Amino acid sequence: MAIEEHININIVKNIDMRYGENPHQMAAFFISSDAGVSGLGHLYTEGKLHGKELSYNNIADISAAIRMLTDLDDNSCIVIKHSNPCGAASRDTCYESFKAAYEGDSMSIFGGIVGFKGVVDEKTAEFLHGIFLEIIIAESFTKEAIEILTKKKNLRLIEYKKWKNEIFKEDQIEIKKVIGGYLLQNRDTINPKTESFNLVTERKATEQELDDLVFAQIMVKHVKSNAIVIVKNKMLLGVGAGQMNRVTAANIAMNWAGEKVKNAVLGSDAFFPMDDTVRTVATKGIVAIVQPGGSVKDEDSIKACNELGLSMYFTGVRHFYH
Known part of the structure; x- marks a missing residue:
């Protein structure tokens, strides 16, 4: 969907807050002025059944x-x-x-x-x-x-x-304030369940592993980049979030998973720039990987998976999240 040339946003204050992200920051929650008396913006007031005020x-x-x-x-x-x-x-x-x-x-x-x-x-x-x-x-x-x-x-x-x-129907446009202006983009509304999982290795994942790879792709889509997740039996076992390199993210996720990492699968929000991530996770017992693919060195990662007996699937869809 193309971004319009001119956008007017009319919002009104809905909740005054004690403070923002930190106690020294002022904050308030605003909703669309045309949301009506029962719009989704009222979730945080009308939908609150119990408890102290929301921050x-x-x-x-x-x-x-x-x-x-x-x-x-x-x-x-x-x-x-x-x-x-x-x-x-x-x-x-x-x-x-x-x-x-x-x-x-x-x-x-x-x-x-x-x-x-x-x-x-x-x-x-x-x-x-x-x-x-x-x-x-x-x-x-x-x-x-x-x-x-x-x-x-x-x-x-x-x-x-x-x-x-x-x-569960996402707004199509998201806005971020940056120095000197605003960034607008279409929201990442692609559900990984609809993505194509293309096998690029000799070993094919089992049916359970494929289910876990889809679940992993869903999870990693929502983790701050660089992101790696570990999944087994549609259960999140480890997360490496917001790291500056993918190997560190993988190590954090695997350390978090502990002994449960053996025979688990791994999801990555973006491609592997080299084969070091594959070789690192193979030592801990990861059996299958899903990633977008698209690196000039994809073939190195594929060869490493074949050498070490891992399955790997490319989706062609990157899920950076900042």
């Missing part, structure tokens, strides 16, 4: 959680810290998804935000109640779940049932 960082993290859930299956769960995922899983129920997401990283979840693409029931609420969390966002909460979770007076509960038909 600048809270709203940023809730938005990040919603964007990740947009690409995931129903009943999936995502755990957010500083706008990056630190836990995620897709299972048949919200309870099983949260259980797996928690097992993926039971340390980083402390003080985090948990998002569900479904309904939080009593069993899930009992599990959640035992963990210190800032926010839980879900389509809805059962009566029993609300009774359990509201025992924590500061825990924010956000319900998006009223906006279910629009919350």
